[in-house]
Amino acid sequence: MTYSSSILARAGLPCVVATLVFCCMAVGAALAADALTPHVATTIQRSGTSANLMGVHARDAALGWAVGTGGTILKTSDGGKRWKSIPSGTTALLTGVSFADRQQGWVVGTNGVILHSSDGGEKWSAQQSGTQSALYGVFFLTASVGWTVGASGTILHTTDGGVHWDDQVSGSNAILYAVHFVDSAHGGAVGALGTILATADGGKTWRPHETDNAATFFDVFFTDVNAGWAVGNAGALYQTTDGGQQWIDRAMICLKTCTRPADLLRVRFSNPQSGWIVGERGTIFRTVDAGFTWNEVTTQMIKTTLYGLSFANPAQGWAAGERGTILQITVGKP
8 A cells, every 4th residue: 555645645635637647647656666575575583582672783694683672683694584682681671773784783771771782782881871861772883983872862982882871961851862974974863752863973963853743763774974764653654855944744645544743753764765664563664765655564464563673784684672582584586
């Protein structure tokens, strides 16, 4: 099923003469996108756990990690044929995982927990975050440079691989759920109460940018210094084309079969054209045209909420979620 994100479609206005050309072009583009959309296969993998998995990171088609409740850390080295449990040394809720390369990785969680691995996730040791606030999002640009965000507007930054973590002033008291950078200067963070923050100097200054929605935003992702997406509760979907200065509502239509829009929890792009969204009730959306249209990926396999999403390349990725769910997503030819 194809959803158009145009303002006209969302407003439910008829296709009158003044808008006939635009409407027909949009429909034609959607049909073309359907015809060119590669086949998507989803396969449930055995995680060996019933923990809720809150984050997943794919390094390549074979190597990946997942984290979740009860200090759960999982690792696969064979594309998910086998996920093995790794001791984390904590029972805290682990919410996010980021690897800068095949060896250097970080996990964050409640109570200010930050864990680091230098051997591909086989062993983990605690780092001193300097906070007791829950941490929900983590992103490492290199093995030295990274950020984590969390409760009470917390933003922490490191330039030495987490040996030292320094506070950055967010200017917000909202819970921040996600952070993403495209280079050492340009990035964004999102959270509760419609909070969207952007920086152009590596986080030395964070500037708030308002939307017309007080939604809780759970994730943000930039494909370059200008283009980015934010997703949140009740189907919230916003796009920026100017580095986060302005955000445009791209919420999708909730049709008759939809009792209410699903919470959208994670957004990822594997290249500027190809993007994915996962969320509540097993929701999966896919775009192949940089977000002009989003196609629902139909799967009867799961109806559990998907919290984590990661693609190492455009052809393969993983989603992870409730009750140990790990879903391999494989993209074939049209």
